[in-house]
Amino acid sequence: MTKIKSLADLKKIRDEMQSKIKLRENSEHPEQTVQIKVGMATCGIASGAKETMSYFVEELEQQAIDAVVTQTGCMGFCYAEPTVEVTLPGKEPVVFGYVNKSKAEEIIEVYIKRGELVDGIIPLNFKTIDD
Amino acid sequence: MSEYKMQILVCSGTGCKASESEEIINSLNSLLDEFGLENDVQVVRTGCFGFCEKGPIVKILPGNTFYVRVTPADAEEIIKEHVVKGRTVERLLYTDPVTHENISDSKGIDFYKKQIRIALRNCGFINPENIDEYIARDGYMALGKCLTELTPEETIQEIKDSGLRGRGGGGFPTGLKWEITRKSEADQKYVVCNADEGDPGAFMDRSILEGDPHSVLEAMAICGYCIGADIGLVYIRAEYPLAINRLKTAISQAREVGLLGEDILGTGFNFDIELRYGAGAFVCGEETALIHSMEGLRGEPTFKPPFPSVSGYMGKPTNVNNVETFANIPVIINKGAGWFNKIGTEKSKGTKVFALAGKINNVGLIEVPMGTTLREVIYDIGGGIKNGKKFKSVQTGGPSGGCLTKDFLDTPIDYDNLIAAGSMMGSGGMIVMDEDDCMVSIARFYLEFTLEESCGKCTPCRIGNKRLHEILDKITRGKGKPEDIERLKVLSSVIKDTSLCGLGQSSPNPVLSTIANFEDEYLAHVNEGKCPAGQCKALLKYEIVEDLCTGCTLCFRNCPVGAITGERRLPHYIDQSICIKCGVCFEKCKFNAITLT
Numbered sequence: 001m002t003k004i005k006s007l008a009d010l011k012k013i014r015d016e017m018q019s020k021i022k023l024r025e026n027s028e029h030p031e032q033t034v035q036i037k038v039g040m041a042t043c044g045i046a047s048g049a050k051e052t053m054s055y056f057v058e059e060l061e062q063q064a065i066d067a068v069v070t071q072t073g074c075m076g077f078c079y080a081e082p083t084v085e086v087t088l089p090g091k092e093p094v095v096f097g098y099v100n101k102s103k104a105e106e107i108i109e110v111y112i113k114r115g116e117l118v119d120g121i122i123p124l125n126f127k128t129i130d131d
Numbered sequence: 132m133s134e135y136k137m138q139i140l141v142c143s144g145t146g147c148k149a150s151e152s153e154e155i156i157n158s159l160n161s162l163l164d165e166f167g168l169e170n171d172v173q174v175v176r177t178g179c180f181g182f183c184e185k186g187p188i189v190k191i192l193p194g195n196t197f198y199v200r201v202t203p204a205d206a207e208e209i210i211k212e213h214v215v216k217g218r219t220v221e222r223l224l225y226t227d228p229v230t231h232e233n234i235s236d237s238k239g240i241d242f243y244k245k246q247i248r249i250a251l252r253n254c255g256f257i258n259p260e261n262i263d264e265y266i267a268r269d270g271y272m273a274l275g276k277c278l279t280e281l282t283p284e285e286t287i288q289e290i291k292d293s294g295l296r297g298r299g300g301g302g303f304p305t306g307l308k309w310e311i312t313r314k315s316e317a318d319q320k321y322v323v324c325n326a327d328e329g330d331p332g333a334f335m336d337r338s339i340l341e342g343d344p345h346s347v348l349e350a351m352a353i354c355g356y357c358i359g360a361d362i363g364l365v366y367i368r369a370e371y372p373l374a375i376n377r378l379k380t381a382i383s384q385a386r387e388v389g390l391l392g393e394d395i396l397g398t399g400f401n402f403d404i405e406l407r408y409g410a411g412a413f414v415c416g417e418e419t420a421l422i423h424s425m426e427g428l429r430g431e432p433t434f435k436p437p438f439p440s441v442s443g444y445m446g447k448p449t450n451v452n453n454v455e456t457f458a459n460i461p462v463i464i465n466k467g468a469g470w471f472n473k474i475g476t477e478k479s480k481g482t483k484v485f486a487l488a489g490k491i492n493n494v495g496l497i498e499v500p501m502g503t504t505l506r507e508v509i510y511d512i513g514g515g516i517k518n519g520k521k522f523k524s525v526q527t528g529g530p531s532g533g534c535l536t537k538d539f540l541d542t543p544i545d546y547d548n549l550i551a552a553g554s555m556m557g558s559g560g561m562i563v564m565d566e567d568d569c570m571v572s573i574a575r576f577y578l579e580f581t582l583e584e585s586c587g588k589c590t591p592c593r594i595g596n597k598r599l600h601e602i603l604d605k606i607t608r609g610k611g612k613p614e615d616i617e618r619l620k621v622l623s624s625v626i627k628d629t630s631l632c633g634l635g636q637s638s639p640n641p642v643l644s645t646i647a648n649f650e651d652e653y654l655a656h657v658n659e660g661k662c663p664a665g666q667c668k669a670l671l672k673y674e675i676v677e678d679l680c681t682g683c684t685l686c687f688r689n690c691p692v693g694a695i696t697g698e699r700r701l702p703h704y705i706d707q708s709i710c711i712k713c714g715v716c717f718e719k720c721k722f723n724a725i726t727l728t
Contacts, residue, residue: 017263073338077178079494116173
């Protein structure tokens with residue numbers, strides 16, 4: 001990693017990172033990457049998030065679907081762990097609850113491949129600091 | 132991609148399910164079939180929208196039309212009007228209680244969102260092990276702003292103006308604490324992050340550290356800049372291994388890019404952070420005990436003053452703040468005190484994270500503006516009480532807090548209101564209890580906890596809590612006397628007045644608040660030998676109703692202790708002196724011949 005030596009440096013890196021993420025999120029090309037975030041705090045892991053995450057990684061790779069699977073912290077929906085957020089190219093992120101292996105399979109087959117929603121969406125019920 | 136032109140989202144959270152959301156889904160689907168629209172419109176079940184009071188909720192995409200209090204009978208109108216003709220069904224829209232306007236489309240779609248995520252802004256959003264993602268979300272910009280544009284005094288003023296108060300429980304004004312530590316003169320000062328989260332049921336600090344460790348590191352550096360410290364220490368319990376790992380990763384990444392260490396951002400400011408592990412003692416959340424534990428001494432509190440801001444770690448001025456408090460700091464600097472202090476109530480600004488637990492449908496971590504009512508938290512965001520039971524009480528503030536009744540459901544939550552109601556904010560655990568919970572047992576449970584966790588240094592806490600626990604235990608075993616209630620009250624006030632630290636000063640709170648709010652339950656235990664909630668086993672009595680007993684011998688054969696006697700085809704009898712109240716006979720009896728009193 002390069003050293004950040006000044007506030008200007010920091011701003012530059014921030015802008016680079018933001019546009020990199022935007023590029024990923026806002027692309028209209030269907031061949032662009034699918035983004036998947038798995039809630040991997042202690043609560044999620046205890047409910048099987050590790051298995052869910054590795055299933056996504058392996059299954060998407062095997063099916064040659066262009067996707068980035070990353071971990072994130074607690075989304076707050078402890079009653080519905082493991083929770084997973086899926087962002088299809090050009091679409092709003094969608095959060096799914098109770099994602100075990102079979103739910104993950106359904107998400108890949110129905111939502112990621114066909115773009116149809118599946119049951120078990122968790123509506124985001126909070127405002128962010130930018131709202 | 133999807134062939135569907137429209138998607139109808141129907142809430143199937145527990146609350147909405149109870150008000151027939153499944154029937155709505157069935158009606159919608161059969162109507163779609165009828166109109167031949169099943170390939171154009173998809174009906175999807177969702178989790179809780181957090182607006183259960185107005186449920187069942189139906190949301191239609193595209194357009195984000197938000198229908199409330201929908202009934203199965205409304206399905207036809209939704210399909211005929213909205214789906215077929217594209218006309219919004221006005222009568223099902225949410226009406227703003229103030230302006231009386233109907234709110235329909237995406238512009239007003241946030242109206243039902245009662246949560247604002249400030250401290251949790253990045254939790255569940257960024258990858259906590261990647262500093263770049265934090266930077267992309269304005270990470271370390273607040274530190275940069277302080278170091279290059281603001282003097283320490285100006286930064287402290289900003290924090291003071293924001294009205295931020297300590298989120299660990301006490302609610303001391305954060306800016307003031309920083310100012311006092313800044314004014315203490317010394318060759319070395321320290322910033323300490325209190326990550327010794329110990330309240331049963333509270334896990335917000337762990338979640339912040341696991342989901343957004345950099346926000347805490349950044350805030351600690353800002354604090355160091357303000358008070359004149361170059362070393363920060365995070366005191367974290369060893370039983371949080373994942374949080375420790377993520378913190379370690381975050382610290383090493385920040386060092387690698389030069390956001391911790393020497394000459395940060397070329398400003399000449401030095402700051403580094405180390406971890407200190409605790410063994411998980413509750414009393415070490417008290418700042419003097421925490422400091423002693425970090426020094427390698429026994430985790431025991433000492434008398435204040437001197438406050439840590441004057442003489443703390445290694446005898447040097449030390450600023451101790453809680454994880455959640457720190458997580459708010461970067462946002463206050465970036466968005467300004469004026470933005471922050473518009474959220475919340477007059478004396479409690481900003482938001483508070485609560486860990487919702489107990490007999491509630493949507494167990495989880497929530498962040499609401501100060502001033503939100505308990506009713507909104509429990510019935511909307513929390514989705515109400517499990518299994519449709521009746522709400523009895525909510526416990527806030529952990530072992531130092533109290534149990535509030537339904538009379539307090541409409542009290543806006545802030546530091547001062549909770550104290551006035553006989554409880555406290557604490558670190559934000561919120562445990563919901565239903566009609567099946569015995570309040571005497573709850574008080575006993577918390578006393579058991581304080582008893583285990585008392586360090587034993589001062590007599591009132593060490594011995595007083597033991598006696599409190601004994602009396603409570605006696606009551607739950609049916610051996611209590613009416614005068615015990617008065618003894619509990621007297622003893623509690625002595626412990627509160629004479630204990631050395633916050634642990635003892637607050638440990639009788641669960642007892643006092645349950646006596647104040649549920650005295651009838653205590654009286655039922657001591658006067659009638661009954662537990663109204665049916666929780667205290669010793670007070671239960673299983674009896675066989677002679678007229679209903681057929682003498683089938685099923686209870687006799689299943690009783691594990693041989694307490695049941697009787698001849699075949701003749702009424703049986705339970706010997707109360709042998710019965711262990713396991714309830715097997717009650718479950719097995721096919722003739723409802725066994726009563727429980």
